Amino acid sequence: MQNKNKKFIYLKMSMIAINFIAALFITLLIYVTTRIICDHFIAREFINSVASIPWNPYKNIVVSITLFCGLILSFIFREFIYSNNNKAIYITLIIDLIISITLIYFLDFNYNGILFLVIANIIAYTKGIRGRYILMLLSVAAIIIADYQLISINFELYSVYDYISYYDSSTQQALMVCYNSIVSINVVLFIIYCISVIQNQRGTIDEVNTLYEKLSQANEDLRIANEQLKEYSKITEKMGETRERNRLAREIHDTLGHTLTGILAGLDACLTTIEISPQETKKQLEMIAEVTRRGINEVRRSVNKLRPDALERLNLESAIRKMIMDVETMSHTKVTFETRVANLKFDADEEDTIYRVIQESLTNAIRHGKASRVWITMDSVDGEIILTIKDNGIGCVNMKKGFGTRHIVERIQMLRGSVKFDGSDGFTVTARIPIRWGEVYD
Amino acid sequence: MRRSKIGLIIGCIVIMLAFPLAYYISNRDREITLELGIFAGSNWDVANANSYVIIDKAIAKFEQQHKNVKIHYYSGILKRDYSEWLTKQLLLGKMPDVFMILSDDFNRLASLGALKDLEKLMEKDSSFRKEEYFTTALMTGQYNGSQYALPYETVPTLMFVNKTLLMKEGIKVPDSDWTWDDMYEICKMVTKDTDGDGHLDQFGSYNYDWLDAAYTNGMVLFEESDTKINLVNERVTQAVKFTKQLYDLNQGRMVTQDDFDSGRVAFMPLSFADYRTYKTYPYKIKKYHFKWDCITLPAGEYGANISEVNTLLMGISNKSRHEKLAWEFLKLLTYDEEIQMDIFRYSQGASVLKKVTGSKEAEIILQEYMEESEKVIDNELLSRVIEQGVVAPQFLRYREAVSLASSEIQTIIENDKNIDSSLKILQNKINQYLKQ
Incomplete structure (x- = not known):
């Protein structure tokens, strides 16, 4: 992987270099030729054969070099400093596009090969970024529009060939070979780059496939183990x-x-x-x-x-408080317990039932109701214990007879009591449990 | 990470603000230099000792009005080197802000985008009315329907009349609305053998060619484009025939400059600049020993008493960084009545402003340098000749095409060829040349 990255960086660097050479070739050629033309006093004759003239041959060189510095900076930012920041990559790509278009404008559309560099970067970097297709479309459109032949129909542009044709035929040939080679090398580099990207992506796909197979195998093993x-x-x-x-x-x-x-x-x-x-x-x-x-x-x-562990060791109230404490430490639910019954001492089956009802209701309030507060009250009316467990959870409108509530109902029915559920405001369980007072067979 | 990012953004903003601020501070008090591109000597190829007087005066006036502006020009560039010098500046991207434009260069410079389109500047400037200029002079600075240059100095072509000769023959100097027939009659009368040696030694006209005749017969050489000359029509045919008639009067004897200088020729077309130069001291004494004057050219059947009007243009560089100042200076040179009046004082052309050329003051200036007895050219007439004149197309090939046509037509006349068919052949030949 490291090797591959290095290869890409070298490729991109060489693309920047060849584009820099191309821009420098054009601007330098124009500057030098202009100088020669001026020194030979044939400027007036020369302008008869051209459609337009660069605004300032010397400044064109300076502008090109400055723009390339910008391009290299953006490359360094993207490649080495913010290589993991999608937003930064996006911004630098847009900056690249702007710089390239400015450069093309200054070179009067004589050279648009620099857009290949932009497209290469877009291909490589925008895998996960939204708007990659917009960027891609923009650059391709720029390549199509920024064509010298196309633009020179409607606008007066200077042409590097006008300057080349100033020289004698052998020099002309040499210059043409130079210029066309630079343009071709850029295209070739772009193609090599694209092929590498495709190969790299294919490699990634293979890797993903292998990993996926392994994962499926592991899943199968896990399923069997589970069974x-x-x-x-x-x-x-x-x-x-x-x-x-x-x-x-x-x-x-x-x-x-x-x-x-x-x-x-x-x-x-x-x-x-x-x-x-x-x-x-x-x-x-x-x-x-x-x-x-x-x-x-x-x-x-x-x-x-x-009997349940706590009840076995403790009395009912202590057992309930311990259970509440356990619940509060384990879930972040606050539970309030109030009782107006003086002495919480009943028969074992009654204590069991009360304990279990509270336990089930708390479990339901936390698991199903997602409640943060639970209020438990116990009261004694006409020899019956009224047990209310209310929570502030999501409640439920159509209550299904779940396992928990069925157990509660069964337990209470065994003691000939009754139980009501209300899921409209949080969830409330109200149980009436008849107590066999004084029938202590001790 | 977050901190460094904020720092980076602030840094970028500071840099972005710093540049314009630095630029503003460095430019606030700095002196602005306007480059001016001019040539020495006269645009009309007559001697001129006062080349820079008007310009220097205008510069002094401008620098007084704009304290932080200096105007710089390279002196000593001759007219024949000026075109090369200017295109060199153009190629190197160092175009002067304001510069003179030779008529051969105007179309090329405008098409290369070297000249600023002045339409917007003229529109924005409420103190500017382009109607003040002579229409022909203004037209010279137009390219593709837009004004790319303003006229600075203009020169029409006039007809030189040898008054001494006419007086001797008992002929009145023609009126300004005379015709070809009048001219032919006079030429016929004066063409004779005065010393009786059997050879003609007194002639009607010298240097009057088919083009002068065609212009006064309403000819338009280039109607549609730069590459199509229009020679096959009645007006040109008539002009060529008229020229041939005049030629035939001389019975094959070629009239020379010497004939003219020694006062044996009645008429010769002459530019207004020549007229002014040779009419005044010191050339007046040296040149001719007879009384002479200038009138309009004779009118043909379809035309008027007009002639070609040459105008020296001035424009602003499209890349000028001081567009407003350049416009102000251009306006001062071409639109300021005082500076334009100086054209009469120090140059040989006429002002491009109707008001100045038609003024009493101009007439007085013209009179000032001439002998008391001489009657200077009527201002009203001068204005009319300029206003109605013909503007020669301003591309390099024009002159070549016209000189080709002239020499061919001369051959047609001399060899007595069929004019209609010869003109057709000539038209095709020139069009082919222009297409190359």
Whole structure:
């Protein structure tokens, strides 16, 4: 790539050089010839054979050199200083075009080959720039319009050939060879440049194609891996489920089974002793009650094990606050939690439900609603807990029963409560949960 | 990056502002020099000792009006070198701001774009009325319908009359509205052998050629373009026939300058510049020993008593950087009545301004240098001759074409060829030459 760039820079430099030589050739030839003509006192005769005269042969040289300095400056800016700035490239290209047209004007349209240089640059530089076709069109139009033969029909222009024809025939031939060679070399350089650009672009296309193939292969690999991963996660899920089921079975077996077996054995004993010794039976029943109570405790312990982590370790309020804190640190959503219920201590399934409803609603507010604020309030009315989760998100007009809301509904229905959703102003979840107050079996 | 970019933009703006500012400051107090291109001597090829008097006077006047302006000219450029000198300046891009234009050069300079189109300047200048100029003089400076130069000095052609000879023959000097027939009659009367040696020694006219006759018969040589001469028509044919009649009177004897100088010829066409030069001291004494005067040329059937009017033009360079000053100076030279009056004082031509040429003062100046007894040319007549005169086309080949035609016509007359068919052949020949 580096090599290629270098090649292009050399090509462009040689194009600038040959154009400079061409302009210098014309202006110098005119200057020197004018001097000779004046020294030989044939000026009056000479002007009979020309259509026009340059405004000032000496100043024409100065102007040409100055314009070329501008061209070289613009080249340096474009090539070395702002090579990655599209705007700068665009501006320098326009400057090039203006300089070229000015030069052509000063040379009275005798030489328009400099426009090839401009076109070469436009071809090379304007890949990603808008207006490349306008620039291109402008330069091509300039080449067509700035043709000596065309313009000299309507305007009086001086011709370098008039000055060449002043000399004797052998000098004329030599000068013509020089001049035409310069013009041809410029065209040849332009063609070489264009071919290089085309080749370079073809190389790029090949590279892109190879890269694209590689990318497709990688994509395919990734898709397969993804599929495998899905399969794997399904298996793990299944395994987890099985493990959980086994644990539950074991728990039931260890606690309920054990207790129920004890109760059954005690009751069998009671059946035999109730008629013989009611006293003994009563003692036995008391023992059974004790076992049952212990069994309930065991069950509670087991159930506790199945509760969410925070709830397992903390009470409901602390668990909710922790969840809120986690949410606030993870997403930039501000969550306010207010409760007017004195003691947040319910049965495990109730606490679970409240906790899950809040969790689902927060998740929905952040994920779907893109909310920045969420307000959670809990109130106790007529023995029911009114739980409201409101957010300032985008809400939704036609609410789909998503997974999250379905879970909420199911959970609350299990407790014989009700839930309403309102997506008109942000999103609001209002749940009424009947609480079994005082039915504490402790 | 951002900072350097802002710096760059500011730098560019500063540079862009600095140039005009520097230019303005350097030019504010600087003296402006206007280049003037003029030649020494007379445009009419007569001796002139006062070449630069008028110009120097005009320069002094102009520099007084414009304190920071100096006008510079190279003195000593002869008329025959002037064209070369001027084109050299043109080729080198050093054209003077204001310059004289020889009539051969005018068309070429105008077509090369070396001359400023004066139409806009004339329009903008409210103190300028081009009607003040003689129409012919103004026309000389026109190219493709636009005014590219203004007339500076003009010279019509007049008819020299040998008064002594006419008086001797008892013939009255003709009026200014005389005709070919009048001229032929007089020539016929005076052409004789006075000393009785069997050879004619007194003649009617000298140097009066077909072109003089054709102009007074309403001929237009170049109607459409520079490359097409028009010789085949009644007016030219009549003129050639008339010239032949006059030639035939001399019975083949060629009239010479010597015949004329020794007072044996009645008529000769003469430029107004010659008239003024030889009518005044010191040439007056040396040249002729007889009384003479100038009148108009005789009119043909289709024409009037007119003649060719030559005008010296002055123009402004198209590249002049002091267009306004150049215009002011050009105006001073060609439009200022005082300077134009000096043409009568120090030069040999006539002023291009109607008012000046027709003025009493001009008449007094002309009279001043002549003998009391001599009657100077009537100002009114002079004005009319200039105003109605014929402007010769101003391209280099014109003179060559006309001299070719003249020599061929002379052959036609001398060899008694058929005039109509010979003119047709001649016309084709000249057109072919012009096309080259």
